[in-house]
Amino acid sequence: MRLDIVTLFPAIFDGYLTQSLLDKAIQRELVQIHRHNLRDWAQDAPHRKVDDRPFGGGPGMLIQVEPTVTCVDSVEAMDPKPARRIMLTPQGKRFDQRMAEDFATSERLVMLCGRYEGFDQRVVDILQPEEVSVGDFVLNGGEVAAMVIVDAVVRLLPGVLGDENSSIDDSFSRGNRLLEFPQYTRPREFRDHAVPDVLLSGDHKAIAEWRDRQSLDRTQKRRSDLLRPDNENN
Ligand code: SAM
Numbered sequence: 001m002r003l004d005i006v007t008l009f010p011a012i013f014d015g016y017l018t019q020s021l022l023d024k025a026i027q028r029e030l031v032q033i034h035r036h037n038l039r040d041w042a043q044d045a046p047h048r049k050v051d052d053r054p055f056g057g058g059p060g061m062l063i064q065v066e067p068t069v070t071c072v073d074s075v076e077a078m079d080p081k082p083a084r085r086i087m088l089t090p091q092g093k094r095f096d097q098r099m100a101e102d103f104a105t106s107e108r109l110v111m112l113c114g115r116y117e118g119f120d121q122r123v124v125d126i127l128q129p130e131e132v133s134v135g136d137f138v139l140n141g142g143e144v145a146a147m148v149i150v151d152a153v154v155r156l157l158p159g160v161l162g163d164e165n166s167s168i169d170d171s172f173s174r175g176n177r178l179l180e181f182p183q184y185t186r187p188r189e190f191r192d193h194a195v196p197d198v199l200l201s202g203d204h205k206a207i208a209e210w211r212d213r214q215s216l217d218r219t220q221k222r223r224s225d226l227l228r229p230d231n232e233n234n
Contacts, residue, residue, distance in 0.1 A: 001153075002034070003111065004036060005150075007035060007141075007142070013035055022151070028159065031154050039067075041068075051115075060116050062117050062119065063115065065119075068112070068127075069127060083109065084109050085112070087119070087127075089114060095133065095145075100152040100153050104153045109153075113141055113145070114141065155167060181212075181218070184199060
């Protein structure tokens with residue numbers, strides 16, 4: 001998979017892309033991640049300005065349509081693979097595991113990170129990106145939101161996780177779309193808190209049944225919305 005991230009602050013991703021699973025996935029060429037500084041497409045070369053005041057007045061600045069559309073055109077031309085365009089915005093469709101699974105089947109994503117008051121509306125009208133939000137709150141910029149999406153998507157790519165099954169059982173995931181069951185590791189007991197006997201029994205059928213019950217119980221208590229028939233997760 002190829003990921004292109006259009007941003008005014010490419011360095012924000014530095015630490016994130018060079019650590020742990022992401023670093024390994026890049027080193028093993030399971031994913032290619034390219035960052036593009038939108039200022040490289042600024043129309044006024046010396047100042048590299050890509051934002052301006054909103055028509056009609058109001059606070060803040062908007063990212064201009066011209067550098068953004070020319071940037072996306074040239075970024076997409078860098079590789080013949082068809083790209084799915086994603087704009088990070090609090091006004092978009094809420095990102096979830098199902099969307100992560102869907103994105104993970106794409107060959108290429110081009111992600112647009114906003115700043116200031118966001119993009120001129122014509123960026124949306126012309127590029128028609130999928131508008132995606134990571135939650136009902138407002139971040140300073142789309143970079144952290146893009147990292148959330150990259151993180152959730154890359155771990156689903158074949159070969160990234162040591163055990164492919166670990167992402168199937170995860171909360172919200174393909175296994176049952178419920179919250180995951182509780183898990184324990186050594187020691188068997190700590191401050192009077194013991195590991196449930198069934199997990200030490202070696203009885204795989206009993207363990208699987210216990211986990212299914214725990215998963216359902218936990219979901220009922222914490223996220224009953226996931227069990228409603230009208231929920232997209234069902
Ligand atoms: N004025 C915009 C509004 O009210 O919808 C908010 C702009 S926000 C300060 C700047 C940028 O941060 C946005 O263009 C977007 O790229 C990003 N952003 C902020 N909150 C986000 C969220 N919940 N999900 C995804 N991106 C977000």
